[in-house]
Amino acid sequence: MHTPPRLHTLLLSLPLLAAVAGCTSVDEGERAVKLKWGKAIEVVEPGMHWNIAPGLDYKKISMRRETFDAEASAVSSDQQRVDTSVTVNYQVEASSVLEVYTSIGPDTVKWERELRPKIMDAVKSTTAHYTVYELISKRDEVKNEIENAVIEAVPPTFTINSVQLTNFTFSQAYNDAIEAKQVAEQAALRAKNELAKNQTEVKKLEQQAEAERNAAVVRAEGEAKALEIRGKAWAEYVELLGPDGVAASLRQQEIEKWDGRAPQTVAGGNTSLMLPSGGGN
Structure with a gap:
Protein backbone atom coordinates (compact mmCIF):
# COMPACT_ATOMS: atom_id res chain seq x y z
CA MET A 1 0.00 0.00 0.00
CA HIS A 2 1.36 3.36 -1.01
CA THR A 3 1.58 6.03 1.75
CA PRO A 4 0.89 9.63 0.66
CA PRO A 5 3.98 11.92 0.97
CA ARG A 6 2.36 14.28 3.51
CA LEU A 7 1.28 11.43 5.75
CA HIS A 8 4.70 9.89 5.46
CA THR A 9 6.32 13.17 6.57
CA LEU A 10 3.89 13.46 9.47
CA LEU A 11 4.62 9.93 10.63
CA LEU A 12 8.33 10.60 10.52
CA SER A 13 7.86 13.84 12.54
CA LEU A 14 5.86 12.25 15.35
CA PRO A 15 8.89 11.01 17.32
CA LEU A 16 10.51 14.45 17.04
CA LEU A 17 7.32 16.21 18.13
CA ALA A 18 6.98 13.83 21.04
CA ALA A 19 10.56 14.50 22.07
CA VAL A 20 10.06 18.27 21.91
CA ALA A 21 6.80 18.05 23.82
CA GLY A 22 8.54 15.97 26.45
CA CYS A 23 11.27 18.59 27.11
CA THR A 24 11.38 21.46 29.56
CA SER A 25 13.66 24.41 28.87
CA VAL A 26 15.14 26.21 31.89
CA ASP A 27 16.56 29.64 31.06
CA GLU A 28 19.52 31.43 32.59
CA GLY A 29 18.35 33.25 35.70
CA GLU A 30 16.05 30.34 36.55
CA ARG A 31 16.13 27.02 38.31
CA ALA A 32 13.54 24.26 38.07
CA VAL A 33 12.26 21.91 40.73
CA LYS A 34 11.86 18.39 39.39
CA LEU A 35 8.65 16.73 40.56
CA LYS A 36 7.76 13.03 40.56
CA TRP A 37 4.04 12.53 41.00
CA GLY A 38 3.89 16.01 42.61
CA LYS A 39 6.77 15.41 45.04
CA ALA A 40 9.82 17.68 44.79
CA ILE A 41 12.88 15.52 44.39
CA GLU A 42 15.66 17.79 43.10
CA VAL A 43 16.65 21.14 41.57
CA VAL A 44 17.89 21.26 37.97
CA GLU A 45 20.14 23.85 36.33
CA PRO A 46 19.43 25.88 33.15
CA GLY A 47 19.17 23.80 29.97
CA MET A 48 16.89 21.19 28.31
CA HIS A 49 15.39 18.51 30.55
CA TRP A 50 13.30 15.45 29.53
CA ASN A 51 9.95 14.93 31.15
CA ILE A 52 8.58 12.08 29.11
CA ALA A 53 8.48 9.68 32.02
CA PRO A 54 5.06 9.19 33.63
CA GLY A 55 4.37 11.58 36.53
CA LEU A 56 7.44 13.73 35.80
CA ASP A 57 7.12 17.53 35.84
CA TYR A 58 9.22 20.67 36.34
CA LYS A 59 8.34 23.91 38.16
CA LYS A 60 10.49 26.94 37.41
CA ILE A 61 11.72 29.39 40.04
CA SER A 62 13.24 32.79 39.26
CA MET A 63 16.78 33.37 40.49
CA ARG A 64 16.77 37.00 39.33
CA ARG A 65 16.73 39.97 41.65
CA GLU A 66 13.26 40.94 42.78
CA THR A 67 12.25 44.39 44.07
CA PHE A 68 9.41 45.72 46.15
CA ASP A 69 8.66 49.02 47.89
CA ALA A 70 7.32 49.26 51.41
CA GLU A 71 6.44 51.90 53.99
CA ALA A 72 6.55 51.43 57.75
CA SER A 73 4.98 53.74 60.33
CA ALA A 74 6.81 54.07 63.63
CA VAL A 75 7.45 56.45 66.53
CA SER A 76 10.86 58.07 66.91
CA SER A 77 12.69 58.20 70.22
CA ASP A 78 11.35 61.75 70.75
CA GLN A 79 7.78 60.51 70.26
CA GLN A 80 7.22 61.80 66.72
CA ARG A 81 5.39 59.73 64.12
CA VAL A 82 7.64 58.78 61.21
CA ASP A 83 6.70 57.00 57.98
CA THR A 84 9.79 55.35 56.48
CA SER A 85 9.82 54.33 52.82
CA VAL A 86 12.29 51.68 51.65
CA THR A 87 13.03 49.76 48.46
CA VAL A 88 14.26 46.19 48.96
CA ASN A 89 16.22 44.18 46.38
CA TYR A 90 16.41 40.45 47.09
CA GLN A 91 16.63 37.04 45.46
CA VAL A 92 16.33 33.36 46.33
CA GLU A 93 19.47 31.83 47.80
CA ALA A 94 20.77 29.31 45.25
CA SER A 95 21.18 26.57 47.82
CA SER A 96 17.62 27.08 49.14
CA VAL A 97 15.55 26.72 45.96
CA LEU A 98 14.02 23.42 47.03
CA GLU A 99 13.19 24.73 50.51
CA VAL A 100 11.59 27.91 49.12
CA TYR A 101 9.50 25.87 46.70
CA THR A 102 8.25 23.46 49.34
CA SER A 103 7.64 26.07 52.07
CA ILE A 104 6.37 29.09 50.08
CA GLY A 105 6.10 28.20 46.40
CA PRO A 106 7.48 29.64 43.15
CA ASP A 107 5.25 32.74 43.12
CA THR A 108 7.17 36.00 43.79
CA VAL A 109 3.99 37.60 45.18
CA LYS A 110 4.01 35.00 47.95
CA TRP A 111 7.70 35.67 48.57
CA GLU A 112 6.98 39.36 49.06
CA ARG A 113 4.04 38.54 51.33
CA GLU A 114 6.38 36.38 53.41
CA LEU A 115 9.19 38.94 53.64
CA ARG A 116 7.27 42.22 54.01
CA PRO A 117 6.24 41.90 57.71
CA LYS A 118 9.77 40.93 58.76
CA ILE A 119 11.28 43.85 56.85
CA MET A 120 8.74 46.33 58.21
CA ASP A 121 9.40 45.22 61.79
CA ALA A 122 13.14 45.72 61.24
CA VAL A 123 12.55 49.22 59.85
CA LYS A 124 10.25 50.18 62.74
CA SER A 125 12.60 48.94 65.45
CA THR A 126 15.54 50.79 63.91
CA THR A 127 13.64 54.05 63.45
CA ALA A 128 12.59 54.01 67.11
CA HIS A 129 16.25 54.33 68.18
CA TYR A 130 16.63 57.83 66.70
CA THR A 131 15.12 61.26 67.17
CA VAL A 132 13.59 62.99 64.16
CA TYR A 133 16.60 65.30 63.93
CA GLU A 134 18.98 62.31 63.97
CA LEU A 135 17.00 60.51 61.28
CA ILE A 136 17.72 63.47 59.01
CA SER A 137 21.25 64.38 60.12
CA LYS A 138 22.47 60.76 60.37
CA ARG A 139 20.70 59.42 57.29
CA ASP A 140 23.60 57.23 56.10
CA GLU A 141 24.01 55.68 59.54
CA VAL A 142 20.27 55.00 59.77
CA LYS A 143 20.27 53.46 56.30
CA ASN A 144 23.11 51.08 57.19
CA GLU A 145 21.45 50.05 60.45
CA ILE A 146 18.13 49.40 58.70
CA GLU A 147 19.87 47.28 56.06
CA ASN A 148 21.66 45.22 58.74
CA ALA A 149 18.41 44.77 60.67
CA VAL A 150 16.59 43.62 57.52
CA ILE A 151 19.35 41.11 56.68
CA GLU A 152 19.09 39.65 60.18
CA ALA A 153 15.28 39.53 60.05
CA VAL A 154 14.97 37.81 56.66
CA PRO A 155 15.36 34.00 56.64
CA PRO A 156 18.58 32.67 55.06
CA THR A 157 16.60 31.17 52.18
CA PHE A 158 16.66 34.69 50.67
CA THR A 159 19.58 37.01 50.00
CA ILE A 160 19.11 40.74 50.60
CA ASN A 161 21.08 42.57 47.92
CA SER A 162 20.30 46.10 49.09
CA VAL A 163 17.89 48.21 51.10
CA GLN A 164 17.40 51.75 49.82
CA LEU A 165 16.09 54.34 52.27
CA THR A 166 13.96 56.45 49.94
CA ASN A 167 12.13 58.86 52.24
CA PHE A 168 11.09 59.94 55.73
CA THR A 169 7.64 61.49 56.16
CA PHE A 170 6.75 63.24 59.41
CA SER A 171 3.43 64.24 60.95
CA GLN A 172 1.72 67.47 59.88
CA ALA A 173 2.12 68.89 63.39
CA TYR A 174 5.86 68.34 63.23
CA ASN A 175 6.08 69.83 59.73
CA ASP A 176 4.15 72.90 60.96
CA ALA A 177 6.53 73.24 63.91
CA ILE A 178 9.55 73.00 61.60
CA GLU A 179 8.08 75.64 59.29
CA ALA A 180 7.36 77.96 62.24
CA LYS A 181 10.91 77.46 63.49
CA GLN A 182 12.33 78.30 60.07
CA VAL A 183 10.21 81.47 59.88
CA ALA A 184 11.40 82.50 63.36
CA GLU A 185 15.03 81.80 62.44
CA GLN A 186 14.71 83.87 59.27
CA ALA A 187 13.16 86.75 61.23
CA ALA A 188 15.95 86.54 63.81
CA LEU A 189 18.54 86.54 61.03
CA ARG A 190 16.98 89.62 59.42
CA ALA A 191 16.95 91.40 62.81
CA LYS A 192 20.57 90.43 63.38
CA ASN A 193 21.57 91.74 59.96
CA GLU A 194 19.65 94.98 60.56
CA LEU A 195 21.31 95.41 63.96
CA ALA A 196 24.73 94.81 62.42
CA LYS A 197 23.94 97.37 59.72
CA ASN A 198 22.85 99.94 62.31
CA GLN A 199 25.93 99.27 64.41
CA ALA A 209 32.73 112.77 64.68
CA GLU A 210 36.03 111.67 66.21
CA ALA A 211 37.86 112.76 63.06
CA GLU A 212 36.13 116.15 63.15
CA ARG A 213 37.00 116.57 66.85
CA ASN A 214 40.60 115.68 66.17
CA ALA A 215 40.72 118.15 63.28
CA ALA A 216 39.22 120.91 65.47
CA VAL A 217 41.77 120.18 68.20
CA VAL A 218 44.59 120.33 65.67
CA ARG A 219 43.28 123.66 64.31
CA ALA A 220 42.86 125.10 67.82
CA GLU A 221 46.31 123.96 68.83
CA GLY A 222 47.72 125.47 65.64
CA GLU A 223 45.98 128.79 66.24
CA ALA A 224 47.09 128.85 69.88
CA LYS A 225 50.63 128.10 68.83
CA ALA A 226 50.48 130.85 66.22
CA LEU A 227 49.19 133.35 68.80
CA GLU A 228 51.91 132.28 71.18
CA ILE A 229 54.54 132.77 68.52
CA ARG A 230 53.16 136.17 67.51
CA GLY A 231 52.91 137.26 71.14
CA LYS A 232 56.45 136.16 71.83
CA ALA A 233 57.70 137.89 68.70
CA TRP A 234 55.88 141.12 69.68
CA ALA A 235 57.32 141.01 73.16
CA GLU A 236 60.80 140.57 71.75
CA TYR A 237 60.11 143.38 69.29
CA VAL A 238 58.99 145.77 72.02
CA GLU A 239 61.93 144.81 74.18
CA LEU A 240 64.29 145.42 71.29
CA LEU A 241 62.94 148.84 70.18
CA GLY A 242 61.64 150.19 73.44
CA PRO A 243 58.37 152.15 73.80
CA ASP A 244 59.51 155.10 71.68
CA GLY A 245 60.85 152.87 68.96
CA VAL A 246 57.64 150.90 68.84
CA ALA A 247 55.58 154.09 68.55
CA ALA A 248 57.81 155.33 65.74
CA SER A 249 57.52 151.98 63.98
CA LEU A 250 53.73 152.05 64.18
CA ARG A 251 53.67 155.59 62.77
CA GLN A 252 55.91 154.45 59.96
CA GLN A 253 53.55 151.57 59.15
CA GLU A 254 50.59 153.99 59.07
CA ILE A 255 52.49 156.30 56.73
CA GLU A 256 53.28 153.37 54.43
CA LYS A 257 49.61 152.40 54.35
CA TRP A 258 48.42 156.06 53.71
CA ASP A 259 46.79 156.59 50.32
CA GLY A 260 47.82 160.25 50.03
CA ARG A 261 44.47 161.79 51.00
CA ALA A 262 44.01 163.89 54.10
CA PRO A 263 41.87 162.42 56.84
CA GLN A 264 38.38 163.86 57.12
CA THR A 265 38.41 163.90 60.90
CA VAL A 266 41.15 165.18 63.17
CA ALA A 267 40.68 164.42 66.81
CA GLY A 268 42.38 166.37 69.55
CA GLY A 269 41.37 167.12 73.08
CA ASN A 270 37.62 167.22 73.40
CA THR A 271 36.86 168.53 69.91
CA SER A 272 36.78 167.10 66.42
CA LEU A 273 37.38 169.12 63.26
CA MET A 274 35.82 168.06 59.96
CA LEU A 275 38.07 168.92 57.01
CA PRO A 276 36.82 169.29 53.46
CA SER A 277 37.52 166.29 51.27
CA GLY A 278 37.88 168.27 48.05
CA GLY A 279 38.77 171.74 46.67
CA GLY A 280 36.38 174.75 46.55
CA ASN A 281 36.26 178.58 46.53
Whole structure:
Protein backbone atom coordinates (compact mmCIF):
# COMPACT_ATOMS: atom_id res chain seq x y z
CA MET A 1 0.00 0.00 0.00
CA HIS A 2 1.36 3.36 -1.01
CA THR A 3 1.58 6.03 1.75
CA PRO A 4 0.89 9.63 0.66
CA PRO A 5 3.98 11.92 0.97
CA ARG A 6 2.36 14.28 3.51
CA LEU A 7 1.28 11.43 5.75
CA HIS A 8 4.70 9.89 5.46
CA THR A 9 6.32 13.17 6.57
CA LEU A 10 3.89 13.46 9.47
CA LEU A 11 4.62 9.93 10.63
CA LEU A 12 8.33 10.60 10.52
CA SER A 13 7.86 13.84 12.54
CA LEU A 14 5.86 12.25 15.35
CA PRO A 15 8.89 11.01 17.32
CA LEU A 16 10.51 14.45 17.04
CA LEU A 17 7.32 16.21 18.13
CA ALA A 18 6.98 13.83 21.04
CA ALA A 19 10.56 14.50 22.07
CA VAL A 20 10.06 18.27 21.91
CA ALA A 21 6.80 18.05 23.82
CA GLY A 22 8.54 15.97 26.45
CA CYS A 23 11.27 18.59 27.11
CA THR A 24 11.38 21.46 29.56
CA SER A 25 13.66 24.41 28.87
CA VAL A 26 15.14 26.21 31.89
CA ASP A 27 16.56 29.64 31.06
CA GLU A 28 19.52 31.43 32.59
CA GLY A 29 18.35 33.25 35.70
CA GLU A 30 16.05 30.34 36.55
CA ARG A 31 16.13 27.02 38.31
CA ALA A 32 13.54 24.26 38.07
CA VAL A 33 12.26 21.91 40.73
CA LYS A 34 11.86 18.39 39.39
CA LEU A 35 8.65 16.73 40.56
CA LYS A 36 7.76 13.03 40.56
CA TRP A 37 4.04 12.53 41.00
CA GLY A 38 3.89 16.01 42.61
CA LYS A 39 6.77 15.41 45.04
CA ALA A 40 9.82 17.68 44.79
CA ILE A 41 12.88 15.52 44.39
CA GLU A 42 15.66 17.79 43.10
CA VAL A 43 16.65 21.14 41.57
CA VAL A 44 17.89 21.26 37.97
CA GLU A 45 20.14 23.85 36.33
CA PRO A 46 19.43 25.88 33.15
CA GLY A 47 19.17 23.80 29.97
CA MET A 48 16.89 21.19 28.31
CA HIS A 49 15.39 18.51 30.55
CA TRP A 50 13.30 15.45 29.53
CA ASN A 51 9.95 14.93 31.15
CA ILE A 52 8.58 12.08 29.11
CA ALA A 53 8.48 9.68 32.02
CA PRO A 54 5.06 9.19 33.63
CA GLY A 55 4.37 11.58 36.53
CA LEU A 56 7.44 13.73 35.80
CA ASP A 57 7.12 17.53 35.84
CA TYR A 58 9.22 20.67 36.34
CA LYS A 59 8.34 23.91 38.16
CA LYS A 60 10.49 26.94 37.41
CA ILE A 61 11.72 29.39 40.04
CA SER A 62 13.24 32.79 39.26
CA MET A 63 16.78 33.37 40.49
CA ARG A 64 16.77 37.00 39.33
CA ARG A 65 16.73 39.97 41.65
CA GLU A 66 13.26 40.94 42.78
CA THR A 67 12.25 44.39 44.07
CA PHE A 68 9.41 45.72 46.15
CA ASP A 69 8.66 49.02 47.89
CA ALA A 70 7.32 49.26 51.41
CA GLU A 71 6.44 51.90 53.99
CA ALA A 72 6.55 51.43 57.75
CA SER A 73 4.98 53.74 60.33
CA ALA A 74 6.81 54.07 63.63
CA VAL A 75 7.45 56.45 66.53
CA SER A 76 10.86 58.07 66.91
CA SER A 77 12.69 58.20 70.22
CA ASP A 78 11.35 61.75 70.75
CA GLN A 79 7.78 60.51 70.26
CA GLN A 80 7.22 61.80 66.72
CA ARG A 81 5.39 59.73 64.12
CA VAL A 82 7.64 58.78 61.21
CA ASP A 83 6.70 57.00 57.98
CA THR A 84 9.79 55.35 56.48
CA SER A 85 9.82 54.33 52.82
CA VAL A 86 12.29 51.68 51.65
CA THR A 87 13.03 49.76 48.46
CA VAL A 88 14.26 46.19 48.96
CA ASN A 89 16.22 44.18 46.38
CA TYR A 90 16.41 40.45 47.09
CA GLN A 91 16.63 37.04 45.46
CA VAL A 92 16.33 33.36 46.33
CA GLU A 93 19.47 31.83 47.80
CA ALA A 94 20.77 29.31 45.25
CA SER A 95 21.18 26.57 47.82
CA SER A 96 17.62 27.08 49.14
CA VAL A 97 15.55 26.72 45.96
CA LEU A 98 14.02 23.42 47.03
CA GLU A 99 13.19 24.73 50.51
CA VAL A 100 11.59 27.91 49.12
CA TYR A 101 9.50 25.87 46.70
CA THR A 102 8.25 23.46 49.34
CA SER A 103 7.64 26.07 52.07
CA ILE A 104 6.37 29.09 50.08
CA GLY A 105 6.10 28.20 46.40
CA PRO A 106 7.48 29.64 43.15
CA ASP A 107 5.25 32.74 43.12
CA THR A 108 7.17 36.00 43.79
CA VAL A 109 3.99 37.60 45.18
CA LYS A 110 4.01 35.00 47.95
CA TRP A 111 7.70 35.67 48.57
CA GLU A 112 6.98 39.36 49.06
CA ARG A 113 4.04 38.54 51.33
CA GLU A 114 6.38 36.38 53.41
CA LEU A 115 9.19 38.94 53.64
CA ARG A 116 7.27 42.22 54.01
CA PRO A 117 6.24 41.90 57.71
CA LYS A 118 9.77 40.93 58.76
CA ILE A 119 11.28 43.85 56.85
CA MET A 120 8.74 46.33 58.21
CA ASP A 121 9.40 45.22 61.79
CA ALA A 122 13.14 45.72 61.24
CA VAL A 123 12.55 49.22 59.85
CA LYS A 124 10.25 50.18 62.74
CA SER A 125 12.60 48.94 65.45
CA THR A 126 15.54 50.79 63.91
CA THR A 127 13.64 54.05 63.45
CA ALA A 128 12.59 54.01 67.11
CA HIS A 129 16.25 54.33 68.18
CA TYR A 130 16.63 57.83 66.70
CA THR A 131 15.12 61.26 67.17
CA VAL A 132 13.59 62.99 64.16
CA TYR A 133 16.60 65.30 63.93
CA GLU A 134 18.98 62.31 63.97
CA LEU A 135 17.00 60.51 61.28
CA ILE A 136 17.72 63.47 59.01
CA SER A 137 21.25 64.38 60.12
CA LYS A 138 22.47 60.76 60.37
CA ARG A 139 20.70 59.42 57.29
CA ASP A 140 23.60 57.23 56.10
CA GLU A 141 24.01 55.68 59.54
CA VAL A 142 20.27 55.00 59.77
CA LYS A 143 20.27 53.46 56.30
CA ASN A 144 23.11 51.08 57.19
CA GLU A 145 21.45 50.05 60.45
CA ILE A 146 18.13 49.40 58.70
CA GLU A 147 19.87 47.28 56.06
CA ASN A 148 21.66 45.22 58.74
CA ALA A 149 18.41 44.77 60.67
CA VAL A 150 16.59 43.62 57.52
CA ILE A 151 19.35 41.11 56.68
CA GLU A 152 19.09 39.65 60.18
CA ALA A 153 15.28 39.53 60.05
CA VAL A 154 14.97 37.81 56.66
CA PRO A 155 15.36 34.00 56.64
CA PRO A 156 18.58 32.67 55.06
CA THR A 157 16.60 31.17 52.18
CA PHE A 158 16.66 34.69 50.67
CA THR A 159 19.58 37.01 50.00
CA ILE A 160 19.11 40.74 50.60
CA ASN A 161 21.08 42.57 47.92
CA SER A 162 20.30 46.10 49.09
CA VAL A 163 17.89 48.21 51.10
CA GLN A 164 17.40 51.75 49.82
CA LEU A 165 16.09 54.34 52.27
CA THR A 166 13.96 56.45 49.94
CA ASN A 167 12.13 58.86 52.24
CA PHE A 168 11.09 59.94 55.73
CA THR A 169 7.64 61.49 56.16
CA PHE A 170 6.75 63.24 59.41
CA SER A 171 3.43 64.24 60.95
CA GLN A 172 1.72 67.47 59.88
CA ALA A 173 2.12 68.89 63.39
CA TYR A 174 5.86 68.34 63.23
CA ASN A 175 6.08 69.83 59.73
CA ASP A 176 4.15 72.90 60.96
CA ALA A 177 6.53 73.24 63.91
CA ILE A 178 9.55 73.00 61.60
CA GLU A 179 8.08 75.64 59.29
CA ALA A 180 7.36 77.96 62.24
CA LYS A 181 10.91 77.46 63.49
CA GLN A 182 12.33 78.30 60.07
CA VAL A 183 10.21 81.47 59.88
CA ALA A 184 11.40 82.50 63.36
CA GLU A 185 15.03 81.80 62.44
CA GLN A 186 14.71 83.87 59.27
CA ALA A 187 13.16 86.75 61.23
CA ALA A 188 15.95 86.54 63.81
CA LEU A 189 18.54 86.54 61.03
CA ARG A 190 16.98 89.62 59.42
CA ALA A 191 16.95 91.40 62.81
CA LYS A 192 20.57 90.43 63.38
CA ASN A 193 21.57 91.74 59.96
CA GLU A 194 19.65 94.98 60.56
CA LEU A 195 21.31 95.41 63.96
CA ALA A 196 24.73 94.81 62.42
CA LYS A 197 23.94 97.37 59.72
CA ASN A 198 22.85 99.94 62.31
CA GLN A 199 25.93 99.27 64.41
CA THR A 200 28.07 99.82 61.33
CA GLU A 201 26.35 103.13 60.62
CA VAL A 202 26.74 104.24 64.25
CA LYS A 203 30.40 103.28 64.23
CA LYS A 204 30.88 105.18 60.99
CA LEU A 205 29.24 108.30 62.48
CA GLU A 206 31.34 107.96 65.63
CA GLN A 207 34.50 107.71 63.56
CA GLN A 208 33.46 110.73 61.52
CA ALA A 209 32.73 112.77 64.68
CA GLU A 210 36.03 111.67 66.21
CA ALA A 211 37.86 112.76 63.06
CA GLU A 212 36.13 116.15 63.15
CA ARG A 213 37.00 116.57 66.85
CA ASN A 214 40.60 115.68 66.17
CA ALA A 215 40.72 118.15 63.28
CA ALA A 216 39.22 120.91 65.47
CA VAL A 217 41.77 120.18 68.20
CA VAL A 218 44.59 120.33 65.67
CA ARG A 219 43.28 123.66 64.31
CA ALA A 220 42.86 125.10 67.82
CA GLU A 221 46.31 123.96 68.83
CA GLY A 222 47.72 125.47 65.64
CA GLU A 223 45.98 128.79 66.24
CA ALA A 224 47.09 128.85 69.88
CA LYS A 225 50.63 128.10 68.83
CA ALA A 226 50.48 130.85 66.22
CA LEU A 227 49.19 133.35 68.80
CA GLU A 228 51.91 132.28 71.18
CA ILE A 229 54.54 132.77 68.52
CA ARG A 230 53.16 136.17 67.51
CA GLY A 231 52.91 137.26 71.14
CA LYS A 232 56.45 136.16 71.83
CA ALA A 233 57.70 137.89 68.70
CA TRP A 234 55.88 141.12 69.68
CA ALA A 235 57.32 141.01 73.16
CA GLU A 236 60.80 140.57 71.75
CA TYR A 237 60.11 143.38 69.29
CA VAL A 238 58.99 145.77 72.02
CA GLU A 239 61.93 144.81 74.18
CA LEU A 240 64.29 145.42 71.29
CA LEU A 241 62.94 148.84 70.18
CA GLY A 242 61.64 150.19 73.44
CA PRO A 243 58.37 152.15 73.80
CA ASP A 244 59.51 155.10 71.68
CA GLY A 245 60.85 152.87 68.96
CA VAL A 246 57.64 150.90 68.84
CA ALA A 247 55.58 154.09 68.55
CA ALA A 248 57.81 155.33 65.74
CA SER A 249 57.52 151.98 63.98
CA LEU A 250 53.73 152.05 64.18
CA ARG A 251 53.67 155.59 62.77
CA GLN A 252 55.91 154.45 59.96
CA GLN A 253 53.55 151.57 59.15
CA GLU A 254 50.59 153.99 59.07
CA ILE A 255 52.49 156.30 56.73
CA GLU A 256 53.28 153.37 54.43
CA LYS A 257 49.61 152.40 54.35
CA TRP A 258 48.42 156.06 53.71
CA ASP A 259 46.79 156.59 50.32
CA GLY A 260 47.82 160.25 50.03
CA ARG A 261 44.47 161.79 51.00
CA ALA A 262 44.01 163.89 54.10
CA PRO A 263 41.87 162.42 56.84
CA GLN A 264 38.38 163.86 57.12
CA THR A 265 38.41 163.90 60.90
CA VAL A 266 41.15 165.18 63.17
CA ALA A 267 40.68 164.42 66.81
CA GLY A 268 42.38 166.37 69.55
CA GLY A 269 41.37 167.12 73.08
CA ASN A 270 37.62 167.22 73.40
CA THR A 271 36.86 168.53 69.91
CA SER A 272 36.78 167.10 66.42
CA LEU A 273 37.38 169.12 63.26
CA MET A 274 35.82 168.06 59.96
CA LEU A 275 38.07 168.92 57.01
CA PRO A 276 36.82 169.29 53.46
CA SER A 277 37.52 166.29 51.27
CA GLY A 278 37.88 168.27 48.05
CA GLY A 279 38.77 171.74 46.67
CA GLY A 280 36.38 174.75 46.55
CA ASN A 281 36.26 178.58 46.53
